Amino acid sequence: MQIFRQPGENxxxxxxxxxxxxxSIEYSRSTTRQMMGVIDANVQGNVHxxxxxxxxxxxxxxxxxxxSQCDRVVTARIETFDFLEPALIGDVVxxxxxxxxxxxxxxxxxxxxxxxxxxxxxVRHVAxxxxxxVALDEHGKPTPVPPLVPANEEEQKIIELAQAxxxxxxxxDEELRRMSEKQH
Numbered sequence: 001m002q003i004f005r006q007p008g009e010n011x012x013x014x015x016x017x018x019x020x021x022x023x024s025i026e027y028s029r030s031t032t033r034q035m036m037g038v039i040d041a042n043v044q045g046n047v048h049x050x051x052x053x054x055x056x057x058x059x060x061x062x063x064x065x066x067x068s069q070c071d072r073v074v075t076a077r078i079e080t081f082d083f084l085e086p087a088l089i090g091d092v093v094x095x096x097x098x099x100x101x102x103x104x105x106x107x108x109x110x111x112x113x114x115x116x117x118x119x120x121x122x123v124r125h126v127a128x129x130x131x132x133x134v135a136l137d138e139h140g141k142p143t144p145v146p147p148l149v150p151a152n153e154e155e156q157k158i159i160e161l162a163q164a165x166x167x168x169x170x171x172x173d174e175e176l177r178r179m180s181e182k183q184h
Contacts, residue, residue, distance in 0.1 A: 017069045022149030023099075025158060028066040031096040032059040036089055036115075046086040052093070052113055053081065056129050059095040060109040064133035067099050067107060068145040072136040076106060079130035079169065087115035087126045100130065101162035105142035107133050108162050130165070 032055065040051045057075055064073040087093050094114045101108040113127035137143040150156040 017146075019144050019146045022147040023067055024149055024151035025098050025100075025155045026151055027099075028063045029096070029098045030059065030062050030066070031094055032062065033092055033094045036087055036091050036093055038089055041089045045089045047088065047091070047093070047115075049083060052083075052087065052127055053078075055093065055095055056081075056111050056113065056127070056131065059097050060111055060129075060131040061133065063097045063099055063109045064107050064135070067102070067148075068135040068143075070135040070137075070143060070145070072138075072140070073107075073133045074136060075131060076134045077132040079108070079132060079165075081127065081129045083127045085124055085126050087113070087124075088117075091115040091117060093126075098158070099148055100158055101166055102145055102148035103166075104144055105134050107135070107145060108166070109133065110158070110162070130162075 034055065036047045036051075041047045057078075061073055061075070065071065092115070094116065095111060096114070097109050097111045099107060100110040109131050111129040111131060112125065113129075114123050115126045116123045135143050135145045148159060150159055
């Protein structure tokens with residue numbers, strides 16, 4: 001008896017991916033929610049940053065999987081991760097995620113982390129992140145993903161900002177590479 005399935009195995013027949021059909025930001029937008037408990041926090045009652053980062057990675061992966069229609073996606077880079085204030089034991093942490101940019105095989109997902117005190121109704125913005133995923137084929141090699149097509153002006157602005165961020169990131173990476181080569 002097989003208890004665990006391999007990634008991508010299920011009882012449904014496998015449908016072919018159509019990477020020619022563009023998808024909007026709304027198509028794969030997702031929110032994950034979880035109540036924070038004692039096991040998630042330190043002795044002061046603050047949720048560990050690593051717990052939040054783990055939740056962000058999983059929440060962003062859902063968006064990448066849905067957009068790419070690939071069972072296998074991997075985190076290639078966490079571009080930014082800004083902690084603004086703590087989440088606390090008893091808070092419900094919500095992680096809304098949306099696709100911001102799509103390259104040939106890579107996808108940038110924008111993430112916001114919110115903590116809600118259920119007694120008071122107060123919602124706090126506790127962290128933000130941009131996570132880069134790469135879709136993989138059945139051999140573990142990068143595989144093309146569908147394009148990101150804006151459905152409206154708001155989505156177009158999100159995509160343009162992400163493109164500018166990507167170009168900036170590439171310039172920084174190139175400069176760091178040159179600096180590293182000079183040292184060696």
